[in-house]
Amino acid sequence: MRTVAVAATDGMLHFELALAHEVFGSAPAALPGPWYDVTVCGTHPVRVGRFLVEPDDGLDALARADTVIVPALADVDADPPADLVEAVRAAHDAGARVVSLCTGVFALAAAGLLDGLRATTHWAHTDQLAARYPKVTVDPDVLYVDNGTVLTSAGKAAAMDLCLHLVRRDHGSAVANVVARRLVVPPHRAGGQAQFVTTPVPARDDHPLADLLPWIMARLDQPLTVEDLARRANLSSRHLARHFHAVTGTTPLKWLMAQRIRRAQELLETTDDNVDTIAAAAGMGTATTLRRHFHRALGVPPDTYRRTFRA
Structure with a gap:
């Protein structure tokens, strides 16, 4: 192209x-x-x-x-x-x-x-x-x-x-x-996110997720549940979901999975780690899980993606 x-x-x-x-x-x-x-x-x-x-x-x-x-x-x-x-x-x-x-x-x-x-x-x-x-x-x-x-x-x-x-x-x-x-723009917003949200996006960085999102990004290799995120943000799961939709336009789990896929992409492009190692680093657990979610999100398996972008 x-x-x-x-x-x-x-x-x-x-x-x-x-x-x-x-x-x-x-x-x-x-x-x-x-x-x-x-x-x-x-x-x-x-x-x-x-x-x-x-x-x-x-x-x-x-x-x-x-x-x-x-x-x-x-x-x-x-x-x-x-x-x-x-x-x-x-x-x-x-x-x-x-x-x-x-x-x-x-x-x-x-x-x-x-x-x-x-x-x-x-x-x-x-x-x-x-x-x-x-x-x-x-x-x-x-x-x-x-x-x-x-x-x-x-x-x-x-x-x-x-x-x-x-x-x-x-x-x-x-x-x-x-x-x-x-x-100076966000590197990735998935196409399926909403065009606009009914709850205004906070104009400042002191919204309830300001500390949580960087905390998640530093722990993508760890198993995280909605309850874990809610506990860290000192919110109920219901309130966490509402704030996530306001800030990101999507749900906590969908946002988390998008970040895991992005981490896997970066590692496939920039390292020689095998798929099992990348799956663990991206919080997918196993290569099988990574391949399933990666193919669903990008339409190709991890090995094909690596060959394309490591040529």
Whole structure:
């Protein structure tokens, strides 16, 4: 997935376009292999927010890219530009991985790329997407959806999550973490997390989990139960679950398992430890347990993942 083409048409939102260019256009320091070649593609100089963007190539160049990024469209009441829809369809037919950020999903849906698939967009526009494109299964409650060659995200921060998810797929978690640190954003939020939570996320770091989360991360190799976490936080299990949902958007056990999987990824990429040793270090207990959860989360067994990212 070396070449990335970012589509640019009049009426796109500048945040998502700039975000894609920033993530894929700037190689991290000490990269062990090649990075992406990024091209901005459009038919003419386009107005993006208050900015004028001069494309590097025409929209027909989308069909020559490995990955195509379609940033957010400002006007979701109007049909997506016909030339953009045709170019996106041609790129997909040519074998490109096609990614929409926020309301860019309307272009993918118009091209028929999402028929029969699950997709998402910003929660404010999910009803409209579902009504206009009934063949698409719209999920309003997730950050992003990865269908393999077609990926969609919710808005703003979730678009960043999806871009980092792509880096993780292509280059591994260690490289994705380096990119995240450079951008000063969390290294990983799973796509299945909620877009928003009804209980406001605490604005400060003095919420009830501020001490608990680092304590857990330092003990991932140990068996931990919800009761253990609740006891450490001096909360009931019920209150712990409520605070976890407010802070992380998920449950204590799902969050804990995500951290264990991330730890296993990092060890597979950066050490020569065998799977049994990594399973113990990640708190999975046995290699069998690690393989089961790892395959469920990432779609590949640990050995295959290591071969991919230790080449």
